[in-house]
Amino acid sequence: MGVKRLLLVEDDRSLAELVTFHFDRAGYAVTRTGDGEEALILAEETRPDLILLDWMIEGISGIEVCRRLRRRETTANVPIIMLTARGEEDDRIRGLETGADDYLTKPFSPKELIARASAVLRRVRPALAASALAYAGIEMDLTAHRVKRDGVTLQLGPTEYRLLRHFLENPGRVFSRQQLLDTVWPHSEEIELRTVDVHIRRLRLAMGEPDLIRTVRSAGYSLDAAN
Incomplete structure (x- = not known):
């Protein structure tokens, strides 16, 4: 399983450090903030695979952050787990109705939180929880980092592999060059847009x-068997 991007929105520093430590060990790349306004910005910039969102945070409340994330096209489908000291049933229902995928009441064990996160990802973003991806005769083994097409092994460079993986996780969806740059290249601000075209050509050549x-x-660009 590859590295998953986690956005942690929690203003209790000691709790945030504890959660970061455990998710880092579980293979997540964690970005964190305790501020609601900053959380909305980071959700756009980091494109997280999962958001852990505390109800009571600085600035905008967690429930309002959740509501705004669900209204945006770019974050409407990102899984959200709400963390809160509020344990009343009405509060849990309100959180879920606002768009949260799950809800965990403090205090909680880090192991339970990671298990909940994995369960949400399996349900909402199955490609991230998978050990293999497949589409139209292409098979990608995420553990062995091997790719085959119709049973024939493909020779891909690291960037072409990341590009193809992103397409396989989102078949049929169109991505702009900038979106691909932000997702596939770790330091995209240093790279020109036309670099994407070069690697797309290499990927096409390798795939045949x-x-x-x-x-x-x-x-x-889009990975589309019906094109």
Whole structure:
């Protein structure tokens, strides 16, 4: 399983450090903040796979942050687990109705939180919890880092592998060059947009025919067997 991006929104520093420590050990790349406004910005910048969101935080409340994230197209489908000292049933229902995928009342054990996170990812983002991805004759073994097409092993460079993995996790979805840059390249601010085109060409060459990567004029690229 690859590294998953976690956005932790928690203003209790000691708790945030504890949660960060355990999720880091579990293979997550953790970005954290205790501020609601900053959380909304980081959710756009880091494109997390999962958000842990405390109800009582500085600035905007966690429940309002959740509501705004669900209204945005870019974060509408990101799994959210709410953390709170509020244990009343009405509060839990309110959190879930606002768009949270799960709800954990403090105090909780880090092991339970990680188990809940894994369960939410399996349910909401199954590709992230998988050990293999497959689409239209392409098979990617995430553990062995091997890729086959129709049973034939493909020779991919690290960047082409990351590109293909991103497409396999989101088949049929169109991504702009900037979106691919932000997701696939770790230091995208140093890289030009046309670099994406170069690696797309390399990926196409390695995959052979028929071409599964569709070029969408003025929009970007998509992995689409129906193109």
